[in-house]
Amino acid sequence: MPDHCAACGQDFKIEPGFYIGALWTSFPIVIFIMTLLSILFLGYFKMEMNWFFVALTVILFLLQPIIIRLGRSIWIHVFIGFDEHAEIK
Template sequence: MAKKYNRYRSILTLKCPRCGHGDLFTKKGIFVYKNMMDMPTLCPVCDQKYEIEPGFWIGALWTSYPIVILIEFPFLMMALFSETLGPWIPLSLMFVAFYFAYPVMLRLGRSIWIHNWIRYDAELAEKLKE
């Protein structure tokens, strides 16, 4: 628990942006397929409300979409420009990649989004340690 708060680690480990300890999702980990979007209403540690306002998570599209583009772009380039592979192998790989990227896109996208709006509360984190 003595680890210093790190914003990027908090984003990648899907933790609450305010206290850095509560889990954002009911199920831990990035590669979760069943009930992948289940989130508690409040942070189990600091009671921060996760869905700050109605429709808050729609904004997470702004952070999820670039993740997919980053993952799929090389396959698209391969499909368009590879002379030896032809288009179907890269396009098939694109679907396989999407299968793995899907939970990353949604969960990490939400994590980045909420970390963008809620700041770390050092005083609160100090109180929680006591």
């Protein structure tokens, strides 16, 4: 993750431990993905439970970098406002 925003210069390292709260924003994303995959794999494809857990684990493991970045983005947007008319530094 960059240290500063390229557009406005906002420091992304606000304080030590700031992004621990991003766990609370990434958790609902994981639950949403797990629910969709459960409906798809168990309901539509009628997958066996053992293979379902393997597939779910692999997919969530591969999506983890995206989920973490999205959770951090949501978390910082809760505390830092966005001004689309800000001057580029």
